[in-house]
Amino acid sequence: MLTRLELRNFKSWAATGDVRLAPITGFFGTNSSGKTSLLQALLLLKQTADSADRGLTLQFGEKNSLVNLGDFRSVVHRHADEAELVFSLDWEQKKAFVAKDPERRGEPVFQSTKLGFTTQVRGENGSGKALRLAVPEMSYRVGDWAFGMRRKTEGRNEYALFSKGMEFQYVRTAGRAWPLPAPVKCYGFPDQVRGYYRNAGFLSDLELAFEEQLRQVYYLGPLRAYPERTYTWSGAQPSDMGQAGEQAVHAILSSRDKGEKISQGRGKHRVSLEKYVAEWLQRLGLIAEFRVEAVADGSQIFQVKVSKMADGAESLITDVGFGVSQILPVIVLCFYVPEGSTVILEQPEIHLHPAVQANLADVLIDAHRKRGVQIIVESHSEHLLRRLQRRIAEEELSKDDVALYFCEAGVKGSTLMPLDVDLFGNITNWPTEFFGDQFGELAATQEARLKRMTKKA
Secondary structure (H helix, E strand, C coil), X not given: CEEEEEEEEECCEEECCCEECCCEEEEEECCCCCHHHHHHHHHHHHHHHHXXXXXXXXXXXXXXXXXXXXXXXXXXXXXXXXXXXXXXXXXXXXXXXXXXXXXXXXXXXXXXXXXXXXXXXXXXXXXXXXXXXXXXXXXXXXXXXXXXXXXXXXXXXXXXXXXXXXXXXXXXXXXXXXXXXCCECCCECCCHHHHHECCCCHHHHHHHHHHHHHHCEEEECCCCCCCCCCEECCCCCCCCCCCCCCCHHHHHHHHHHXXXXXXXXXXXXXXXXXXXXXXXXXXCCCCCEEEEEECCCXXXXXXXXXXCCCCCCEEEHHHCCHHHHHHHHHHHHHXXXXXXXXXXXXCCCCCCCHHHXXXXXXXXXXXXXXXXXXXXXXXXXXXXXXXXXXXXXXXXXXXXXXXXXXXXXXXXXXXXXXXXXXXXXCECCCCCCECECHHHHHHHHHHHHHHHHHHHC
């Protein structure tokens, strides 16, 4: 699970400071306040790790990428060529990372379930020309120890390894002490590390651990695909829902084909993804029945049929309210991804009735409690937030499992305020006009009423 994020000079953020990432993390705030940028930073790292191009320091994206950020100048704070991007990410994994020393018959040197990564990215050779990206320093943390590489000389691609926090010495192989070349991408150790050092093999394992953590990140964007009257499925097993949720029905069919079952909790029988999705759509009050069926036996063409009332007439999903198709990918994604994954949701409440927005919070809580899925959500929904507060008050959700933030745009860039939630779900530092000035609206309405009554009198 991701546990901490820190950014410097990324888009509207001069510096975020340490951002604690909890099992359920919510970013709220005004438009253009930097909320989306926090998600984009994670997606930028993910698509960089997923890219097959080892020569790209950062994969800023293209048309079909998770995020398309343009280039370094578009991303760096205030478009300042001389500024340095800094990404820092911590995570905790169930199985401890163990580094063994080949010089001592493979004895463990250190181990920890808590890992982290920090990288610096700088643009060079500017003056109106295309910038060449360089990584002055990057490092990994394992518990209280750090291991990385940094530039030896400004402007030259000559690097050296370093370590902090313990008495550990890298052991060189025999021969000339050649400097190392630049990191691979913004996070990888060059292949020469294994050749130049006898006890640095664990560094590539750290790199793999970082990539594995990012592979467990899934994303659903705010603009979801329109439902279709028919879906063609050839048996493929989608890895996610697609940015617009266009793979939701295919995921249901894939899960059915593999015979996968979802736990409903201790003492309850496991059910299919399709049935679990149907149950949640019922609990949300959107429909009474939901099923995916082939148009004919053996056909690869499927339809999604729903009923608004129990034992009522069936309709295609295209012929009922838009809200069903909008929330469907959210539910499917939360219960389709592997257990322990991280799901990033951008404005999942779009096109949903306020009551459904509130109930959506229960979907996210359920995914966390039943499957250990981490939820990172950007939202404008007061109803979703209020439901999270209520569940904390009802002791259905621990306040320690929630991290809520208010983002605001300022003269010097975006600012982030952690919202203090007490044991009763109260936010003790509620920002001014968080969701508009409700009391001000009530007062103004009452004043207008009094004026009209006075005129009539």
